[in-house]
Amino acid sequence: MKIGRSNLAALIEKLAASGRRVVAPKxxxxxxxxxxxxxxxxxxxxxxxxxxxxKQFFFPITEPILTFAISGNETILEQTAASEPQxxxxxxxxxxxxxxxxxxxxxxxxxxxxxxxxxxxxxxTVISISCTDCDDSCFCTALGLAPxxxxxxxxxxxxxxxxxxxxxxxxxxxxxLAAEHAELFHDGDADKQAACGAALDRLPKxxxxxxxxxxxxxxxxxxxxxxxxxKCIGCGACTYVCxxxxxxxxxxxxxxxxxxxxxxxDSCQFGQFTRHxxxxxxxxxxxSRWRQRLMHKFKYYPERFSMRLxxxxxxxxxxxxxxxxxxxxxxxxxxxSGADGNAR
Amino acid sequence: MSKELxxxxxxxxxxxxxxxxxxxxxxxxxxxxxxxxxxxxxEAERLVLSPFCYNNxxxxxxxxxIKKLGRVGVVAKDADIRxxxxxxxxxxxxxxxxxxxxxxxxRLGDPSAECRxxxxxxxxxxxxHLVKNVPPAELSAIEDVAQLEDADRTERWxxxxxxFSRCIRCYAxxxxxxxxxxxxxxxEKNRPQWIETSAxxxxxxxxxxxxxxxxxxxxxxxxxxxRACPAGIPLMKLxxxxxxxxxxxxxxYVAGYAFEGEALFAGHRPDDxxxxxx
Amino acid sequence: MxxxxxxxxxxxxxxxxxxxxxxGADLAGTGRLKYASNVRVIKLPCTGRIDFHFILKAxxxxxxxxxxxxxHPGDCHYTSGNSHARRRWAIFRKLLEFAGVDxxxxxxxxxxxxxxxxxxxxxxxxxxxxxxxxxxxxxHHMNATAEGRSDS
Numbered sequence: 204m205k206i207g208r209s210n211l212a213a214l215i216e217k218l219a220a221s222g223r224r225v226v227a228p229k230x231x232x233x234x235x236x237x238x239x240x241x242x243x244x245x246x247x248x249x250x251x252x253x254x255x256x257x258k259q260f261f262f263p264i265t266e267p268i269l270t271f272a273i274s275g276n277e278t279i280l281e282q283t284a285a286s287e288p289q290x291x292x293x294x295x296x297x298x299x300x301x302x303x304x305x306x307x308x309x310x311x312x313x314x315x316x317x318x319x320x321x322x323x324x325x326x327x328t329v330i331s332i333s334c335t336d337c338d339d340s341c342f343c344t345a346l347g348l349a350p351x352x353x354x355x356x357x358x359x360x361x362x363x364x365x366x367x368x369x370x371x372x373x374x375x376x377x378x379x380l381a382a383e384h385a386e387l388f389h390d391g392d393a394d395k396q397a398a399c400g401a402a403l404d405r406l407p408k409x410x411x412x413x414x415x416x417x418x419x420x421x422x423x424x425x426x427x428x429x430x431x432x433x434k435c436i437g438c439g440a441c442t443y444v445c446x447x448x449x450x451x452x453x454x455x456x457x458x459x460x461x462x463x464x465x466x467x468x469d470s471c472q473f474g475q476f477t478r479h480x481x482x483x484x485x486x487x488x489x490x491s492r493w494r495q496r497l498m499h500k501f502k503y504y505p506e507r508f509s510m511r512l513x514x515x516x517x518x519x520x521x522x523x524x525x526x527x528x529x530x531x532x533x534x535x536x537x538x539x540s541g542a543d544g545n546a547r
Numbered sequence: 548m549s550k551e552l553x554x555x556x557x558x559x560x561x562x563x564x565x566x567x568x569x570x571x572x573x574x575x576x577x578x579x580x581x582x583x584x585x586x587x588x589x590e591a592e593r594l595v596l597s598p599f600c601y602n603n604x605x606x607x608x609x610x611x612x613i614k615k616l617g618r619v620g621v622v623a624k625d626a627d628i629r630x631x632x633x634x635x636x637x638x639x640x641x642x643x644x645x646x647x648x649x650x651x652x653x654r655l656g657d658p659s660a661e662c663r664x665x666x667x668x669x670x671x672x673x674x675x676h677l678v679k680n681v682p683p684a685e686l687s688a689i690e691d692v693a694q695l696e697d698a699d700r701t702e703r704w705x706x707x708x709x710x711f712s713r714c715i716r717c718y719a720x721x722x723x724x725x726x727x728x729x730x731x732x733x734x735e736k737n738r739p740q741w742i743e744t745s746a747x748x749x750x751x752x753x754x755x756x757x758x759x760x761x762x763x764x765x766x767x768x769x770x771x772x773x774r775a776c777p778a779g780i781p782l783m784k785l786x787x788x789x790x791x792x793x794x795x796x797x798x799x800y801v802a803g804y805a806f807e808g809e810a811l812f813a814g815h816r817p818d819d820x821x822x823x824x825x
Numbered sequence: 826m827x828x829x830x831x832x833x834x835x836x837x838x839x840x841x842x843x844x845x846x847x848x849g850a851d852l853a854g855t856g857r858l859k860y861a862s863n864v865r866v867i868k869l870p871c872t873g874r875i876d877f878h879f880i881l882k883a884x885x886x887x888x889x890x891x892x893x894x895x896x897h898p899g900d901c902h903y904t905s906g907n908s909h910a911r912r913r914w915a916i917f918r919k920l921l922e923f924a925g926v927d928x929x930x931x932x933x934x935x936x937x938x939x940x941x942x943x944x945x946x947x948x949x950x951x952x953x954x955x956x957x958x959x960x961x962x963x964x965h966h967m968n969a970t971a972e973g974r975s976d977s
Contacts, residue, residue, distance in 0.1 A: 438719035524775035704925025815908035
């Protein structure tokens with residue numbers, strides 16, 4: 204089915220008026236980032252993608268998880284508002300963003316069910332817009348994704364001719380949403396591939412991810428890591444803009460008699476990330492930390508969950524102050540794996 | 548221009564006077580150069596010099612992996628040279644452990660900018676060049692600072708609260724800065740926790756104020772922090788304000804115009820301003 | 826009709842050096858001088874030990890004003906601690922001002938061990954100055970959000 208632009212505007216207004224928070228990319232000058240909108244016109248959908256990903260709506264950068272107070276001999280704990288997240292509609296995410304959600308679902312619903320994440324997932328609807336263009340940092344296709352993938356979206360809109368969008372419900376939530384507003388949609392089909400032709404022409408071809416993993420399996424100790432990571436300065440920009448990175452730290456901020464326990468983003472790229480209480484740090488240099496990044500994303504996570512911890516959005520490449528380029532590195536590993544197997 | 552740079556690097560490496568040269572190589576995306584370290588003379592052809600050599604390579608000089616190598620060469624633009632001088636002044640690197648390959652780029656980011664390798668070989672010559680051609684007085688282009696200074700106090704508070712609200716505490720600003728070389732930053736200490744790690748307003752305020760003050764009198768204005776910030780926070784406004792106050796309160800002091808002698812906050816004078824004391 | 830709100834009592838944190846300002850405060854005490862009771866005193870060996878984080882932390886803990894008091898130039902028990910401090914404060918206060926903090930909330934004073942009267946006078950004047958400014962609402966708002974007492 205399809206939806207025209209003015210009906211899409213009406214849909215957004217209805218959703219915003221329905222007690223749900225609607226967030227979409229908004230102009231911030233040299234980039235766009237998600238912010239609350241009441242009307243479609245407030246959104247800026249002109250850029251390839253936003254600077255920050257949508258993970259912040261499921262896994263906020265800092266989240267109070269409980270408060271505590273000491274009263275006499277007792278400690279009083281209180282749940283915080285995180286247990287009642289606000290129903291939200293994410294509008295204008297890209298297919299790569301949406302694809303990160305099934306990936307994150309694996310770890311957040313694994314041996315411990317993270318209610319802070321899962322409750323937000325339950326009350327959030329994702330309406331993505333396919334990419335009709337891309338930039339040099341995008342590489343979703345290298346990982347087997349596509350600029351018009353439905354993975355993780357509840358409703359996928361693909362821009363076609365005359366200001367119209369092809370509308371595909373991709374989940375029960377999406378189907379229900381379309382049904383609730385059926386009057387705004389109309390019948391019709393369109394060629395999704397043609398609509399995204401410009402992007403597809405420019406995006407890279409698939410990488411041999413199995414060969415890359417096979418090389419990673421055998422080359423934990425390799426000179427490659429030190430040389431490849433030299434210029435890394437050890438900030439957390441790549442991990443923080445990444446849709447799939449999910450490390451966090453639990454901290455207590457207290458003043459003796461009351462405090463807040465918070466769940467904060469953390470980064471394996473920080474120098475002190477793996478510092479033990481003893482003072483020993485098993486990842487003391489950029490080589491070991493950069494290796495961890497690639498291993499986690501292309502070996503450990505796939506071994507555990509059969510999914511790669513990367514969606515090819517390219518944010519890390521755009522954000523890196525020294526141009527650590529993950530696609531460049533993966534290509535080098537692919538070459539090394541192909542050239543002579545494991546003998547390097 | 549890259550040819551001259553290549554020759555200089557090759558000469559240094561072949562002659563054994565440096566164990567490595569830290570410079571710029573082709574980046575992975577157009578209009579970008581990226582840091583590289585080369586250790587063999589033949590690698591010298593990888594070095595480039597372009598208007599897109601943004602990074603301040605002095606940041607690598609305090610890395611343990613680099614210090615282990617002994618004497619190194621480093622390609623340095625005007626501000627980068629001054630950063631190296633501050634590092635020497637603060638005893639973080641020995642003057643004999645670095646050979647500075649000075650370069651001049653007339654306008655960073657402008658494809659038509661002029662780039663050249665400077666003919667100076669010693670620290671003294673480079674300092675002389677800076678004093679003459681990049682004098683301290685020119686570093687006080689601070690109109691946007693004046694605009695904020697003249698604004699109402701509540702406007703300033705609202706301005707910075709808004710800017711800091713986007714801070715995600717990635718510490719890219721700290722990590723790109725050559726003068727942020729503490730092996731354990733105060734932001735990483737939690738016994739006690741002076742700066743909350745959470746990215747709420749209070750934590751972000753404490754972090755950004757801390758960094759601005761810790762760089763006062765030391766920042767050389769390379770601008771890398773602001774360029775690296777993924778959230779577009781105008782960090783250089785804070786740094787320029789600090790540089791202005793340092794210059795106005797301490798006899799025209801500007802960081803990086805000496806590689807010996809006392810750093811600003813290591814000393815004191817009887818005539819230091821104190822009209823604000825009761 | 827509701828009563829007038831009780832008069833605002835500002836919370837002032839004073840960082841003082843052991844040898845001069847604290848002794849001066851002590852002298853005010855032994856001299857039974859009456860002065861505002863709004864000040865909580867934190868004693869340090871020397872003003873040179875005072876890190877600017879102490880001032881920020883005082884505001885984080887709810888202070889409406891901060892006083893830093895130490896030896897007159899030349900009198901420092903450790904020779905030059907107060908001189909190092911003085912140089913730092915000249916710049917730090919400009920940073921606070923630039924960030925939008927009202928500098929009337931942060932006061933620096935020289936108080937010697939013999940200046941009991943000056944101590945009382947400084948505390949009184951700081952208290953009245955900060956009372957006039959009202960609670961440090963901007964910082965209190967940041968505190969409330971951080972402590973989960975209001976929506977971010």
